[in-house]
Amino acid sequence: MSHFTRVRTALRDADLLVEALAAVGYPNAERHDEPTTLFGYQGDRRPETAEVIVRRAYISGASNDIGFRRTADGTFDAVISDFDRRRHDTAWLHRLTQQYGRAATLHYAEHNGFDVTGEEHQPDGSIRLLLRRTA
Numbered sequence: 001m002s003h004f005t006r007v008r009t010a011l012r013d014a015d016l017l018v019e020a021l022a023a024v025g026y027p028n029a030e031r032h033d034e035p036t037t038l039f040g041y042q043g044d045r046r047p048e049t050a051e052v053i054v055r056r057a058y059i060s061g062a063s064n065d066i067g068f069r070r071t072a073d074g075t076f077d078a079v080i081s082d083f084d085r086r087r088h089d090t091a092w093l094h095r096l097t098q099q100y101g102r103a104a105t106l107h108y109a110e111h112n113g114f115d116v117t118g119e120e121h122q123p124d125g126s127i128r129l130l131l132r133r134t135a
Helices: 014-023 090-111
Strands: 004-008 030-039 045-054 066-070 076-081 114-121 127-133
Touching: 014 030, 014 045, 014 066, 014 090, 030 066, 045 076, 090 114, 090 127
Parallel strands: none
Antiparallel strands: 004 076, 030 045, 045 066, 066 076, 114 127
């Protein structure tokens, strides 16, 4: 049975987190209003719970669920097993955070009178969005 580790993030919005998860390859992420049980690689119920969950069936047969649990300050902690941290490591969390920022920027633009006029993927992996205020 794998041990689950909680990793602090700065992510706050569950809907944007679900969008970011889709962008990094998990379009079936679940969003729950209440903390929901995570399952281990053998289908066993774990004591860990989360509000945003990627089920193990969408990761790999030997994986555990990956969750994001809301903390008292409103951010989410990533809840990832030690086994799955090999693949879902700091670099993966960085890509997820980038996609979260992209989704947040696109939502801001849409609701504040901006058009996206360009998107550039930089050699260092960063994303540059070009916005223009609509007339």
